[in-house]
Amino acid sequence: MTAARHPRRRRLLGTLAPVVASLAAFVVAWQLVVFVSGFPPYILPGPMSVAEAFVRAWTDGTMWPHVAATLVEVLLGFALGASVAIVAGIALARSPLAERLLSPYLVAAQATPVLALAPLIALWFGTGLPSKLVITTLIVFFPVAVATMVGIRSVDPRLLEMARSFRASSWQTVLRVEVPAAGPVILGAMRVGVTLAVIGAIVGEWAGADRGLGVLINEARGSLFDIPLMFAALLQLAIIGVVLYLVMLFIERRIVGAR
Amino acid sequence: MHPVPEPEAMMATPSARGPGTGAGIRLSGIGLTFHGAHGGPATRVLERIDLEIGPREVVALIGPNGCGKSTLLRVLAGLLAADAGTVSIDGRTVTEPDPRVGLVFQEPRLLAWRSAEENVRFPMELAGWSRARQAARAADLLGLVGLREYAHSRPGTLSGGTRQRVSIARALALEPSLLLLDEPFSALDALTRERFNLELLRLWERTGTTIVLVTHSIPEAVFLADRVVVLSPRPAHILADVRVGLPRPRRLSDLDSAFVSSLAADVRAHLVDTTDDAIAMEEARVAIPAGLTPRDRPRRYAETDPGTPALFDPFAPEDEP
Numbered sequence: 001m002t003a004a005r006h007p008r009r010r011r012l013l014g015t016l017a018p019v020v021a022s023l024a025a026f027v028v029a030w031q032l033v034v035f036v037s038g039f040p041p042y043i044l045p046g047p048m049s050v051a052e053a054f055v056r057a058w059t060d061g062t063m064w065p066h067v068a069a070t071l072v073e074v075l076l077g078f079a080l081g082a083s084v085a086i087v088a089g090i091a092l093a094r095s096p097l098a099e100r101l102l103s104p105y106l107v108a109a110q111a112t113p114v115l116a117l118a119p120l121i122a123l124w125f126g127t128g129l130p131s132k133l134v135i136t137t138l139i140v141f142f143p144v145a146v147a148t149m150v151g152i153r154s155v156d157p158r159l160l161e162m163a164r165s166f167r168a169s170s171w172q173t174v175l176r177v178e179v180p181a182a183g184p185v186i187l188g189a190m191r192v193g194v195t196l197a198v199i200g201a202i203v204g205e206w207a208g209a210d211r212g213l214g215v216l217i218n219e220a221r222g223s224l225f226d227i228p229l230m231f232a233a234l235l236q237l238a239i240i241g242v243v244l245y246l247v248m249l250f251i252e253r254r255i256v257g258a259r
Numbered sequence: 260m261h262p263v264p265e266p267e268a269m270m271a272t273p274s275a276r277g278p279g280t281g282a283g284i285r286l287s288g289i290g291l292t293f294h295g296a297h298g299g300p301a302t303r304v305l306e307r308i309d310l311e312i313g314p315r316e317v318v319a320l321i322g323p324n325g326c327g328k329s330t331l332l333r334v335l336a337g338l339l340a341a342d343a344g345t346v347s348i349d350g351r352t353v354t355e356p357d358p359r360v361g362l363v364f365q366e367p368r369l370l371a372w373r374s375a376e377e378n379v380r381f382p383m384e385l386a387g388w389s390r391a392r393q394a395a396r397a398a399d400l401l402g403l404v405g406l407r408e409y410a411h412s413r414p415g416t417l418s419g420g421t422r423q424r425v426s427i428a429r430a431l432a433l434e435p436s437l438l439l440l441d442e443p444f445s446a447l448d449a450l451t452r453e454r455f456n457l458e459l460l461r462l463w464e465r466t467g468t469t470i471v472l473v474t475h476s477i478p479e480a481v482f483l484a485d486r487v488v489v490l491s492p493r494p495a496h497i498l499a500d501v502r503v504g505l506p507r508p509r510r511l512s513d514l515d516s517a518f519v520s521s522l523a524a525d526v527r528a529h530l531v532d533t534t535d536d537a538i539a540m541e542e543a544r545v546a547i548p549a550g551l552t553p554r555d556r557p558r559r560y561a562e563t564d565p566g567t568p569a570l571f572d573p574f575a576p577e578d579e580p
Contacts, residue, residue, distance in 0.1 A: 156368075158364065158366065158368050159368055159370065161338065161364075161368075162362075162364065162368040163385075164338060164356055165336055165338055165356050165360075165362040166356070166381065166382040166385050166386075166432075166433075167355075167356045167358065167385060167386075168385050169385075172385050176370075176381070176384070176385070177370065180370070180372050181370075181371075181372075183372065256372075
């Protein structure tokens with residue numbers, strides 16, 4: 001049962017080995033910096049103490065409620081933002097009038113940093129889930145809407161003529177030709193969008209919340225003054241971002257890969 | 260001359276339906292002008308085209324590059340509205356894409372994310388057929404074009420010719436009584452193209468549709484069609500309507516017969532004076548001192564010695580922009 005005898009397993013090993021090696025190198029370098037610089041743990045804790053804090057936070061039940069809150073915000077906000085963005089992108093692509101009317105607001109909303117809008121949104125929507133969803137939706141919306149619009153605009157007009165020759169209604173054309181044809185572009189933007197959703201959730205939490213990884217980071221730095229815990233929360237956040245990205249990548253490959 | 264083997268592709272299934280359901284078509288006084296975008300110059304593309312096509316007839320439209328053959332086909336398909344005249348199929352006027360018409364484009368235009376079978380089902384889905392009916396019809400059609408074993412392949416994994424077969428099957432999906440083909444085989448190499456022409460005729464025998472096809476190739480037009488309609492350069496009007504009295508079923512060996520060559524020469528005679536090349540040649544002749552060329556003699560390639568290859572073929576397959 002060696003790896004060499006199983007091509008699938010060997011390929012997986014070939015993909016994973018460099019990742020593991022680079023992670024190991026990163027940890028070693030981190031430890032080395034701590035060792036050489038002599039930074040105190042409240043500036044830069046070593047990987048061992050962060051790992052310890054990470055395990056402790058999970059075992060004593062500190063981590064989970066925050067992770068759960070952030071995950072709900074990210075996933076709901078992403079789903080909401082991406083859906084609204086795809087619908088808006090389709091409308092923008094199909095109607096030049098809609099584009100002319102809406103694009104100034106779209107660009108203005110994108111150009112204003114979400115960080116600056118967050119306090120206002122917290123003021124209007126409170127410190128609960130709704131304000132996080134609004135912020136996350138806002139941050140996911142732009143890239144996905146623009147990609148959808150561009151993707152649909154660049155669908156081969158010959159395919160549209162083909163669909164028309166079979167009397168496709170405009171609704172059928174959207175669902176069966178334009179959106180699938182623009183699929184790779186839309187999914188690519190969604191992959192970017194899901195990592196942006198994590199940012200949106202944390203920004204929302206900083207603007208006011210009682211739970212979430214953003215809150216945990218603030219508490220670890222402030223009232224608790226447990227810097228290794230703060231690093232553990234950051235690590236958890238990075239893991240969430242990477243996992244969501246990989247899930248989107250996997251979905252994208254499943255849908256687009258077969259072309 | 261050797262016997263031509265029956266292409267196995269066409270032997271796959273019995274006909275999906277009986278022959279004899281072709282549509283009769285009447286074009287009367289068709290005219291069309293393209294108006295340039297943003298006030299650009301208008302181009303007259305079609306001019307007073309009158310054409311009557313009987314049920315089950317195969318008609319080839321031939322003409323110089325950019326003359327408007329494909330435009331005429333789109334008017335027939337209801338994709339473009341003529342600004343003069345009417346198109347009617349079996350007496351009913353065509354104003355929009357018509358369910359009685361199946362259209363095959365120059366490129367296969369398949370949906371890359373769908374399998375061959377799903378591409379063939381596309382028109383049926385749009386028409387709201389039940390899944391069971393779609394599956395049965397798609398299986399019949401894939402059998403008809405000899406692609407049973409490729410049903411689940413994506414277009415990206417198929418050859419150009421195979422993709423075009425899928426596109427023909429798709430055009431036949433809703434049992435059209437008129438099949439329109441816009442230079443369907445122009446992207447294929449010469450040998451494949453001959454085989455596809457033969458397959459098209461077998462398909463025609465089985466389905467019984469009326470066929471109108473646009474082509475660049477004179478031998479192809481003569482081989483396939485009952486009538487070859489020669490169009491002028493822009494604005495296109497009908498220069499000649501050459502009847503091809505070749506018996507059916509036709510065989511590839513017919514292409515080598517003297518009868519086909521003389522018919523092809525006849526078609527070419529109508530065409531040659533209309534092409535840019537012919538005009539350029541004519542101008543060149545004028546430039547040559549009088550007496551050297553018998554300008555009063557009708558210029559026909561048929562009058563050259565038999566066996567002399569044509570110096571050029573302006574209708575060699577090529578992509579029209």
